[in-house]
Amino acid sequence: MSQICGGIFTSHVPGIGNAIAKGLQQDPYWKPFFDGFAPVHKFLAEEKPDVAVVFYNDHGLNFFLDKMPTFAIGAAPEYKHEDEGWGIAFERPYPGHPDLSWHIIEQVVASEFDPVTCQSMLVDHAVAVPFELCWPGSDAFPVKLVPIAINTVQHPLPSPKRCHELGKAVGRAIESWGGEEKVVVFGTGGLSHQLEGERAGHINTDYDKFCLSNLAPDPEALLQHDTLDIVELAGSQGVEILNWIAARGALGGKVRELASNYHVPISNTAAATVLLENSEKVLA
Amino acid sequence: MSGQASPAAQEKRAIPGTIVFDGDAAQDGYALNAMCYSFNSEPNRKAFVADEEGYMDRFNLTEAQRQAVRNRDVLGMLAAGGNVYYLAKLAGILGLNVQDLGALQTGMTLEDFKAALLSHAMTETHVADRLGEAA
Numbered sequence A: 001m002s003q004i005c006g007g008i009f010t011s012h013v014p015g016i017g018n019a020i021a022k023g024l025q026q027d028p029y030w031k032p033f034f035d036g037f038a039p040v041h042k043f044l045a046e047e048k049p050d051v052a053v054v055f056y057n058d059h060g061l062n063f064f065l066d067k068m069p070t071f072a073i074g075a076a077p078e079y080k081h082e083d084e085g086w087g088i089a090f091e092r093p094y095p096g097h098p099d100l101s102w103h104i105i106e107q108v109v110a111s112e113f114d115p116v117t118c119q120s121m122l123v124d125h126a127v128a129v130p131f132e133l134c135w136p137g138s139d140a141f142p143v144k145l146v147p148i149a150i151n152t153v154q155h156p157l158p159s160p161k162r163c164h165e166l167g168k169a170v171g172r173a174i175e176s177w178g179g180e181e182k183v184v185v186f187g188t189g190g191l192s193h194q195l196e197g198e199r200a201g202h203i204n205t206d207y208d209k210f211c212l213s214n215l216a217p218d219p220e221a222l223l224q225h226d227t228l229d230i231v232e233l234a235g236s237q238g239v240e241i242l243n244w245i246a247a248r249g250a251l252g253g254k255v256r257e258l259a260s261n262y263h264v265p266i267s268n269t270a271a272a273t274v275l276l277e278n279s280e281k282v283l284a
Numbered sequence B: 001m002s003g004q005a006s007p008a009a010q011e012k013r014a015i016p017g018t019i020v021f022d023g024d025a026a027q028d029g030y031a032l033n034a035m036c037y038s039f040n041s042e043p044n045r046k047a048f049v050a051d052e053e054g055y056m057d058r059f060n061l062t063e064a065q066r067q068a069v070r071n072r073d074v075l076g077m078l079a080a081g082g083n084v085y086y087l088a089k090l091a092g093i094l095g096l097n098v099q100d101l102g103a104l105q106t107g108m109t110l111e112d113f114k115a116a117l118l119s120h121a122m123t124e125t126h127v128a129d130r131l132g133e134a135a
Helices: A014-021 A031-047 A098-110 A125-134 A160-175 A205-214 A219-224 A227-234 A238-249 B023-028 B030-038 B042-050 B052-058 B063-070 B074-079 B084-093 B098-106 B110-118 B129-134
Strands: A004-010 A051-056 A071-074 A116-118 A144-150 A183-188 A254-266 A269-279 B122-127
Touching: A004 A031, A004 A125, A004 A160, A004 A238, A014 A125, A031 A125, A031 A254, A031 A269, A031 B122, A031 B129, A051 A125, A051 A160, A051 A238, A071 A098, A098 A144, A098 A160, A125 A183, A144 A160, A144 A238, A160 A183, A160 A219, A160 A238, A183 A238, A205 A219, A205 A227, A205 A238, A205 A254, A205 A269, A219 A238, A227 A238, A254 B110, A254 B129, B023 B030, B030 B052, B030 B063, B030 B084, B042 B052, B042 B084, B052 B063, B063 B074, B074 B084, B074 B098, B084 B098, B098 B110
Parallel strands: A004 A183, A051 A144, A051 A183, A071 A116
Antiparallel strands: A004 A269, A071 A144, A254 A269, A254 B122
């Protein structure tokens, strides 16, 4: 049996966190986005995963340009979100799973990756917003967190191929873990958006639909573009699709799409939520 | 400025309307971005509001960075090495959201910038049988 039950892929726009803080989920502007989480809630209620392994990018809460890791894996007993400059700090802590974190670290290093390891780290809206979306309310989160940060801020960024390979290595590590925990993998950020420059407001629905239609059946199609191709196609923050590419790599079983919601725009972003099921491959 | 005359710099790929925040930009923008990173802390945000010039002194901003901050000139901040993920924290202090930033950078009115975003408006939803009744 696969230890990884599926993958959840979602935008992490800070404005979503603001909308949650203000209770705007039923507001006409926000409702089409939040409604995309109904199938995710049902899936999580059925599967009851124990652990969430989250591929995301930090936007300047835990990491600054003084030390910018290409890949960083959290191995803390607990993680917290804090004020990122606009006064919102989500209160619920994120319990960690240091033993699984260190197992993943051991295995990905054995697979020739060289991550930074973090026994103490804050997680920003790129983790906090997806958790609030998946487990709304005030109850303690029912999953333990293993955060994996990918540099999408300062070029050169890791290549899509490298991110996909990292995800595969993490997936193999999870499947080789001796515990009984069920794991769900997250990829957060995207889809197309660009916040800065004369091209601010750039959205590319054609590229987004290409990613959405290929994510489950043919993720390697997304590897044909290098990081600067993706910046040109999807915008300088649309390159956060690297987190999706890594997370998809971790799903090594039989993968099928259970739900997809593409809603444009949320803030300056083409927002999307995708739920993929990962089940054991049946050999003929 | 750092690196801009190097052979590698001359071969950089140009993406219209887009600054690729690379090692050159990261070096040029370090002081400005460090100041913005400090705005994660509310006491620091208040200290900036109370004395902008004094606060910029603390972080040794370049003259171009100071002038861009004084003029609320977002494109100037970017040209001086600012990265939008850090500048967003300064924008929050100034009461600007990302639509305001977009309008300032593109020269559009706020209404026109929002209309341009809405020109892409669409919602497409697919739900498989297993979870269909939830949607």
